[in-house]
Amino acid sequence: MIIQQYAMNRKIKSLLKTLYNNKKLTLIIIAVILIVIIIINVISCSRKNAIRIGADDRIDITPEQIRSVEAIGQWEFLSVSDEEFVDTVRKGFFSDDKLARIYVGTLRLGVDMQRVQKDWLKVDADTLVAILPKIQLLDKRFMDEARTRSFFESGSWSAVDREALYQRAYRLMMERCMTVENIKSAEENARIQFTALFHSMGYSSLRITFSNQ
Amino acid sequence: MQVLIMQVQKCSRLYTVEYNIHKIVTHDDIVRLKGTFLQQTFDVKVPIGDRKIAIPMDATLKAYFDFGGFSTSNVQKTGKTINIILPDPKVVLTSSKIDQNNIKEYVALMRSHFSDAEMANYEQQGRASIIQSIPQLDIVDKARENATRILVPMLKNLGYDEHDIKISFRKDFNPNDLKGLIDNSTIRDEQKD
Numbered sequence: 001m002i003i004q005q006y007a008m009n010r011k012i013k014s015l016l017k018t019l020y021n022n023k024k025l026t027l028i029i030i031a032v033i034l035i036v037i038i039i040i041n042v043i044s045c046s047r048k049n050a051i052r053i054g055a056d057d058r059i060d061i062t063p064e065q066i067r068s069v070e071a072i073g074q075w076e077f078l079s080v081s082d083e084e085f086v087d088t089v090r091k092g093f094f095s096d097d098k099l100a101r102i103y104v105g106t107l108r109l110g111v112d113m114q115r116v117q118k119d120w121l122k123v124d125a126d127t128l129v130a131i132l133p134k135i136q137l138l139d140k141r142f143m144d145e146a147r148t149r150s151f152f153e154s155g156s157w158s159a160v161d162r163e164a165l166y167q168r169a170y171r172l173m174m175e176r177c178m179t180v181e182n183i184k185s186a187e188e189n190a191r192i193q194f195t196a197l198f199h200s201m202g203y204s205s206l207r208i209t210f211s212n213q
Numbered sequence: 214m215q216v217l218i219m220q221v222q223k224c225s226r227l228y229t230v231e232y233n234i235h236k237i238v239t240h241d242d243i244v245r246l247k248g249t250f251l252q253q254t255f256d257v258k259v260p261i262g263d264r265k266i267a268i269p270m271d272a273t274l275k276a277y278f279d280f281g282g283f284s285t286s287n288v289q290k291t292g293k294t295i296n297i298i299l300p301d302p303k304v305v306l307t308s309s310k311i312d313q314n315n316i317k318e319y320v321a322l323m324r325s326h327f328s329d330a331e332m333a334n335y336e337q338q339g340r341a342s343i344i345q346s347i348p349q350l351d352i353v354d355k356a357r358e359n360a361t362r363i364l365v366p367m368l369k370n371l372g373y374d375e376h377d378i379k380i381s382f383r384k385d386f387n388p389n390d391l392k393g394l395i396d397n398s399t400i401r402d403e404q405k406d
């Protein structure tokens with residue numbers, strides 16, 4: 001055992017002596033060790049390498065401007081939320097261009113309290129008489145165009161094309177939602193709601209009618 | 214053309230104020246090379262040209278009082294006087310319109326035009342930005358003022374003297390409460406989009 005250790009020490013001493021005498025070999029060994037360290041380091045750092053090309057799709061921060069503030073008195077009794085799928089095709093020589101969008105809107109039906117007559121509400125003997133204006137679409141601006149979803153697009157489309165699609169969706173929503181059934185349903189609900197309102201104020205006998213105006 | 218969803222809902226809501234909001238949504242589309250190399254992050258502009266777009270849009274916000282749950286607990290009568298306690302107002306975005314004819318686009322030669330899907334995304338972000346600005350508007354106070362203007366004449370018609378009519382509200386709201394007054398459908402739409 002002691003003999004083996006002695007032999008090992010002699011070998012190491014001899015190797016160090018050789019290196020001391022041969023400086024070129026020493027430099028080569030040091031260079032190899034450094035290169036190995038650098039390679040290991042580069043490999044370990046490169047594991048987290050990532051590269052991406054693209055643009056940020058967030059909008060810039062811009063102010064909101066209040067154009068107008070209006071006092072209104074619209075009593076809504078029925079809301080109809082609608083989604084319409086509208087598309088258009090432009091015939092081409094080689095291929096056709098297509099644009100399809102999904103529009104969203106909510107039509108609100110009710111009575112405009114600014115259109116009530118002067119004596120629309122009065123107490124006649126022990127009966128409360130209310131004459132409401134006729135049920136109407138409370139706001140013609142019912143479409144939420146900023147919620148429109150782009151479904152399909154091929155080819156190039158202009159602002160005029162998009163506006164035409166919007167107008168078609170608008171007409172479709174009007175046709176589908178402003179039905180006799182919905183107007184009747186809003187009228188019935190108006191009666192129910194006004195009855196409940198005046199009951200809670202202590203009026204038990206009520207007569208609610210709608211004017212033609 | 215087909216209808217996707219139609220939902221009919223009965224309600225009793227008194228809308229008392231309307232705000233018309235205008236906003237120009239802008240987006241600066243700059244292509245960038247981003248990443249990390251040897252634990253060093255980098256972010257450089259790629260010189261292939263920029264795209265810019267400006268989309269003018271208008272939105273209508275309305276505040277309403279929901280009379281759906283109105284009951285005798287909302288009415289206090291003492292002798293000749295009547296006190297109506299109104300429910301909390303709610304704010305809803307009822308419509309939005311994109312001014313298609315005035316959309317401005319600047320696209321470099323090397324870049325493609327903005328797609329319909331990209332424009333729709335910017336418009337949805339513009340809508341969300343308007344909804345976020347609601348607490349800064351004075352819409353709730355205006356809604357209360359105008360509710361009084363509608364209900365007082367109504368009660369006068371019922372025989373009450375103007376001095377005997379009181380319209381009151383459940384509580385005063387601080388800026389932190391105002392986000393809670395945005396109608397659920399408006400917030401739900403925003404999250405869905």
